[in-house]
Amino acid sequence: MSETIRHLRLVLGDQLNPEHPWFQTPDPEVLIVMMEVRQETDYVLHHAQKIIAIFAGMRRLAQQLSARRHKVRYFKISDSANQHSIAANLQQLCQQYRIEKFSYQLPDEWRLDQQLHQIAADFEKAGIQTSADDSAHFLSARDDAQRLFSQRQRWLMESFYRQMRVRHQVLMDGNQPVGAQWNFDHDNREAWRGTPAEPQDQRPVHDHRLLWEEIQAAGVKSFGEPSAQRFRWPLDRDEALQQLDFFIREVLPYFGRFQDAMHSAAPRLFHSLLSFALNVKMLHPLEVVRAAEQAFQNGAVPLASAEGFIRQILGWREYVRGIYWAAMPDYAQQNALQHAQSLPPWFWNGQTGMRCLSQSIQASLQHAHAHHIQRLMVIGNFALLAGLDPQELHQWYLGIYIDAFEWVELPNTLGMSQFADGGLLATKPYVSTSAYIHKMSDYCKGCAYDRKQKTGEKACPFNAMYWDFFLRHREQFARNPRLGMIYPQLAKMKEEDKTALQLRAAWCRSHLDQL
Numbered sequence: 001m002s003e004t005i006r007h008l009r010l011v012l013g014d015q016l017n018p019e020h021p022w023f024q025t026p027d028p029e030v031l032i033v034m035m036e037v038r039q040e041t042d043y044v045l046h047h048a049q050k051i052i053a054i055f056a057g058m059r060r061l062a063q064q065l066s067a068r069r070h071k072v073r074y075f076k077i078s079d080s081a082n083q084h085s086i087a088a089n090l091q092q093l094c095q096q097y098r099i100e101k102f103s104y105q106l107p108d109e110w111r112l113d114q115q116l117h118q119i120a121a122d123f124e125k126a127g128i129q130t131s132a133d134d135s136a137h138f139l140s141a142r143d144d145a146q147r148l149f150s151q152r153q154r155w156l157m158e159s160f161y162r163q164m165r166v167r168h169q170v171l172m173d174g175n176q177p178v179g180a181q182w183n184f185d186h187d188n189r190e191a192w193r194g195t196p197a198e199p200q201d202q203r204p205v206h207d208h209r210l211l212w213e214e215i216q217a218a219g220v221k222s223f224g225e226p227s228a229q230r231f232r233w234p235l236d237r238d239e240a241l242q243q244l245d246f247f248i249r250e251v252l253p254y255f256g257r258f259q260d261a262m263h264s265a266a267p268r269l270f271h272s273l274l275s276f277a278l279n280v281k282m283l284h285p286l287e288v289v290r291a292a293e294q295a296f297q298n299g300a301v302p303l304a305s306a307e308g309f310i311r312q313i314l315g316w317r318e319y320v321r322g323i324y325w326a327a328m329p330d331y332a333q334q335n336a337l338q339h340a341q342s343l344p345p346w347f348w349n350g351q352t353g354m355r356c357l358s359q360s361i362q363a364s365l366q367h368a369h370a371h372h373i374q375r376l377m378v379i380g381n382f383a384l385l386a387g388l389d390p391q392e393l394h395q396w397y398l399g400i401y402i403d404a405f406e407w408v409e410l411p412n413t414l415g416m417s418q419f420a421d422g423g424l425l426a427t428k429p430y431v432s433t434s435a436y437i438h439k440m441s442d443y444c445k446g447c448a449y450d451r452k453q454k455t456g457e458k459a460c461p462f463n464a465m466y467w468d469f470f471l472r473h474r475e476q477f478a479r480n481p482r483l484g485m486i487y488p489q490l491a492k493m494k495e496e497d498k499t500a501l502q503l504r505a506a507w508c509r510s511h512l513d514q515l
Contacts, residue, residue, distance in 0.1 A: 005031045005071070005097040008090065010104040012112065013040060013054040014405055016061045017281040018237055020105070020136050026069040033093065034062050035075035038084035041220045043111070044395050048226035049368035050402045051215055052208050053233045057280055059211075060235045077218045087119050094128070101129040108135070108321075108407040110328040137281050138318060139168060145322025155323070155424060158183065161315030170289055170314055171296070171307060178296075183311065184256070184304035191440050192261035196254055198269055202246045204239055206231040223348060224365045224400065233276055233402060240277035247272040248291045249300070256305030260373045262441035264355075267363045271371045272309070275403035278317075285313050312372075320411040323425055327411075332391070334414055336422035337473060339387040344512035347396060352515055353448030354461065356437050357382055368402035373440065375401075380417030381431050385465035386509050390420040428482040431469060434460040455500045461508040461515055468505030471498065 006029040009022055022032075036055050055077065062074045075082040075089055083089055093099065102123045107113050120130035148163065149155045162182055165171060171178045212228035234240040254270040261269060277283045289310050296306035324331070346352040350362035360374040370379070375397070383393050394413045398404045415425025434451035438444045444451045453459035470477060470486050478487050490498065508515060
């Protein structure tokens with residue numbers, strides 16, 4: 001490698017965008033630095049497929065950049081020169097070359113933002129010029145949501161979403177939304193009974209056995225099924241674009257109707273599985289949004305499906321990022337309901353008699369993925385009712401899902417799922433009895449527990465824990481206008497019935513490992 005290197009540019013594992021402005025023209029004095037470091041594999045216990053996917057995607061991008069005549073220094077997990085620290089590896093390169101400038105793309109996680117800010121400050125003290133460049137990915141600035149809601153007591157995603165629709169002119173007819181309404185959520189709540197059939201998985205199959213052996217030999221700890229021989233996640237932008245095209249043509253027409261449905265025989269149903277490619281920046285959110293919008297305009301997709309999908313990306317994804325940057329670092333420690341119960345051991349193997357949880361957790365362990373209703377209304381619902389520690393749960397969600405990066409996962413877990421932020425993100429706790437799960441899935445069929453029973457050994461734990469949750473947290477929720485029917489119902493219950501519910505719930509919460 002030439003000794004004329006003057007400029008280091010750091011690319012992180014979730015910055016796999018070959019179209020970033022950095023890569024438009026090779027510069028012989030610029031060295032692109034990428035690294036597989038234990039710092040990043042070990043800060044939380046990750047699913048095996050998540051580690052494989054990020055490393056394989058990084059290696060593919062490094063190969064592509066090298067082929068385009070960029071100079072790349074890539075630290076593999078097994079390299080003897082790899083010191084497994086971003087700071088240490090960068091310092092090593094500074095000593096090797098006469099570095100005059102260091103650049104990085106703004107990271108999406110608080111801990112990395114702080115670390116890179118400190119690294120840049122140290123370089124500046126050493127006389128090295130530094131710059132923090134935009135990742136050229138998001139459709140809003142870090143502080144857009146904070147500025148929008150600065151004069152309001154409550155933050156509402158719907159307000160943010162509408163502003164984003166207007167700003168980017170998505171599904172708009174002048175100043176009005178296409179279809180004369182902003183949100184078609186009420187049209188998107190059908191259960192799936194077997195038709196139309198779940199589309200075949202058209203993603204390419206990769207064999208990553210050698211990479212997995214390399215990861216294991218390095219001593220990296222993980223959990224979940226590696227599926228290294230039949231790995232299905234995209235490795236580069238071309239594969240991600242093929243996945244996007246298939247989703248828009250074959251799957252999106254049905255997404256809206258069944259986006260909340262769950263079924264034991266169809267874990268993917270009509271979900272895009274594009275979140276990993278989006279979150280590591282193989283795809284740009286606007287091109288995904290425009291593809292869905294164009295499919296509606298061409299008459300290939302119902303408006304409710306297109307709008308529901310677009311809202312997840314243009315609205316929710318950007319909104320939770322705004323929450324994250326506005327509320328960190330204190331947000332990570334929020335625990336408004338003072339929940340402290342440890343996760344039961346079956347969170348790591350799915351071996352519980354509750355079929356809904358067994359199906360959802362085992363699918364997560366097998367695929368490193370579950371869709372939003374499995375995450376929110378099965379796993380998250382149970383965790384909130386059981387009083388699980390939100391920080392411990394956050395670590396589990398962050399580790400198990402291939403698309404989980406803290407900026408998007410933390411607000412979804414602590415805010416939307418666990419109400420640990422006291423209602424900043426969600427206007428009510430998202431909990432239910434077995435009725436919702438039965439309505440939206442086939443999970444209750446063949447379960448060890450009876451969904452119709454509220455008390456007794458065979459009663460579905462969701463039922464008693466639901467009512468007990470609102471009894472335990474009466475002070476926080478009795479005046480919540482979105483929970484208007486719950487406390488009048490409790491007031492009508494006989495005291496002995498409430499006591500029986502509380503006793504059943506208390507037993508369940510103290511015997512989680514036996515459920």
